[in-house]
Amino acid sequence: MFAGLDPQATALVLARMQFAFTVSFHFIFPAFSIGLASYLAVLEGLWLKTGKPLYLDLFRYWLKIFSVAFAMGVVSGLVMSYQFGTNWSVFSDKVGGVIGPLMAYEVLTAFFLEAGFLGVMLFGMKRVGRGLHFAATLMVALGTFVSAFWIISVNSWMQTPTGFEMGPGGQFLPGPSWAAIIFNPSFPYRLVHTVIAAYLTTALVVGAVGAWHLLRDRTNAHSRKMFSMAMWMAALVAPVQIVAGDMHGLNTLEHQPAKVMAMEGHYQSHPDGAPLYLFGIPDDKAQRLDYAVGIPKASSLILKHDPNAPLAGLDTIAPENRPPVWIVFWSFRIMVGIGFAMLGLGLWSVLARTRRRLYEWPMLHRAAVVMGPSGFVAVIAGWVTTEVGRQPFTVYGLLRTADSVSPIAAPAVAASLLAFVVIYFAVFGVGTWYILRLMSAAPEPHEDGPEEDEQAPIRTAGITPAHQPQGGVQ
Amino acid sequence: MAIIDPRLDGADQAEARPLWQRLGWMVAIWLGSVLTLGAVAWVIRSWLNSPQN
Numbered sequence: 001m002f003a004g005l006d007p008q009a010t011a012l013v014l015a016r017m018q019f020a021f022t023v024s025f026h027f028i029f030p031a032f033s034i035g036l037a038s039y040l041a042v043l044e045g046l047w048l049k050t051g052k053p054l055y056l057d058l059f060r061y062w063l064k065i066f067s068v069a070f071a072m073g074v075v076s077g078l079v080m081s082y083q084f085g086t087n088w089s090v091f092s093d094k095v096g097g098v099i100g101p102l103m104a105y106e107v108l109t110a111f112f113l114e115a116g117f118l119g120v121m122l123f124g125m126k127r128v129g130r131g132l133h134f135a136a137t138l139m140v141a142l143g144t145f146v147s148a149f150w151i152i153s154v155n156s157w158m159q160t161p162t163g164f165e166m167g168p169g170g171q172f173l174p175g176p177s178w179a180a181i182i183f184n185p186s187f188p189y190r191l192v193h194t195v196i197a198a199y200l201t202t203a204l205v206v207g208a209v210g211a212w213h214l215l216r217d218r219t220n221a222h223s224r225k226m227f228s229m230a231m232w233m234a235a236l237v238a239p240v241q242i243v244a245g246d247m248h249g250l251n252t253l254e255h256q257p258a259k260v261m262a263m264e265g266h267y268q269s270h271p272d273g274a275p276l277y278l279f280g281i282p283d284d285k286a287q288r289l290d291y292a293v294g295i296p297k298a299s300s301l302i303l304k305h306d307p308n309a310p311l312a313g314l315d316t317i318a319p320e321n322r323p324p325v326w327i328v329f330w331s332f333r334i335m336v337g338i339g340f341a342m343l344g345l346g347l348w349s350v351l352a353r354t355r356r357r358l359y360e361w362p363m364l365h366r367a368a369v370v371m372g373p374s375g376f377v378a379v380i381a382g383w384v385t386t387e388v389g390r391q392p393f394t395v396y397g398l399l400r401t402a403d404s405v406s407p408i409a410a411p412a413v414a415a416s417l418l419a420f421v422v423i424y425f426a427v428f429g430v431g432t433w434y435i436l437r438l439m440s441a442a443p444e445p446h447e448d449g450p451e452e453d454e455q456a457p458i459r460t461a462g463i464t465p466a467h468q469p470q471g472g473v474q
Numbered sequence: 475m476a477i478i479d480p481r482l483d484g485a486d487q488a489e490a491r492p493l494w495q496r497l498g499w500m501v502a503i504w505l506g507s508v509l510t511l512g513a514v515a516w517v518i519r520s521w522l523n524s525p526q527n
Contacts, residue, residue: 074511078518111508119507120500127499129488136500 029073035202113143201375208372235346
């Protein structure tokens with residue numbers, strides 16, 4: 001695949017592959033932990049409000065999974081900063097003055113809100129009491145959100161850079177207002193779309209675990225409760241996500257039109273209304289979409305709210321500034337397809353509820369199990385759409401990717417990429433296997449928490465706590 | 475009707491302690507967690523800054 005490329009171009013491709021691989025791996029864990037932290041806060045809040053031990057059992061069940069996912073997110077995230085120094089030192093030198101402080105805020109948040117209060121969540125219940133423990137859970141949930149705030153602000157600034165001044169050495173320097181940098185034009189849309197995606201991802205995992213255990217025992221009150229909560233999320237939040245995604249798309253059309261052209265597969269301009277292509281094989285060399293299947297004028301209707309509105313194509317963009325269409329076109333369709341599948345699952349669950357078959361419909365439960373990992377696929381597909389769609393720039397329109405890379409040798413990048421692939425699959429494979437193992441056990445009454453796992457056995461001197469009937473606590 | 479979980483004793487006992495004591499525990503655990511992560515970060519940073527890297 002590197003035939004015909006000079007060594008520096010090969011190093012650039014390898015550096016991009018390395019970042020894409022590590023960030024895709026990393027993104028899985030925060031996407032899960034952002035949603036799971038809020039779910040834990042809801043569960044503990046419901047326990048405190050109702051006094052029902054079922055919520056505490058579910059809290060403890062998911063807390064163990066959260067702590068493993070959180071740890072893997074921290075470890076995989078460390079590699080990101082490592083690469084900024086090794087492979088992307090020119091980028092770091094040029095934009096460090098702007099994005100450095102924002103990333104530092106993210107690290108401070110991770111340290112002092114997420115990691116600090118996670119310790120209280122794991123080991124503090126018997127020492128600080130319920131109220132303070134709940135406060136710690138809320139701090140962790142807030143921390144995951146604030147972390148996302150800063151990271152998405154950084155990424156959004158790379159997509160729609162504002163509020164900076166150019167230094168004498170070509171560096172991007174902060175202008176008079178940090179607010180203009182942080183709240184850049186695409187930031188609010190991107191933040192809302194990403195955080196909702198994280199909530200949906202978590203809801204589908206929780207729903208899949210609940211459904212998995214319902215297929216084995218329909219009477220398990222814990223499985224019923226988490227399946228029901230997850231399906232409410234899918235039914236209520238998936239439509240909101242589709243609206244948020246549409247608004248994000250309109251914002252992208254305004255600020256990054258070439259990305260939308262690639263997403264839509266519009267190589268040519270359409271002066272009398274553009275079709276919405278559902279399928280096609282993009283051919284970047286010939287600048288055309290082969291085997292295209294589309295709905296006439298629907299793209300103009302969605303993007304301009306007028307079926308006859310003209311839409312410019314990639315033929316209006318200088319060839320050296322066009323993103324690669326194939327990847328963007330298909331990653332966008334994967335994301336949107338999964339989004340509508342989530343909506344379908346949510347509506348199915350509403351139908352099942354109205355027929356009082358939510359816990360009695362094995363086909364629905366199987367569908368929920370199949371959809372369990374789909375949120376991760378959707379967030380990575382969305383990430384690929386937005387990052388590859390920004391190409392060939394790292395800072396959109398201002399700093400080219402080819403001018404951001406370190407003067408590195410291709411063999412060195414290839415070796416470190418290989419090492420990352422091996423280590424990531426080994427370390428995170430074990431972590432993911434452990435999470436799946438935790439999920440494979442059904443939540444039970446008197447679920448053990450992390451404190452119990454490491455302390456003396458609960459059942460001592462022949463005294464066994466009486467289990468409550470499964471159906472009696474819902 | 476709320477069902478009392480027999481293992482809530484620990485939380486109940488914690489509630490019986492004065493607030494300053496519980497807050498003290500919260501600060502101690504929080505500090506321990508931050509310092510633990512700080513130590514891990516320091517080790518990784520030292521490794522990355524070592525001459526062979």
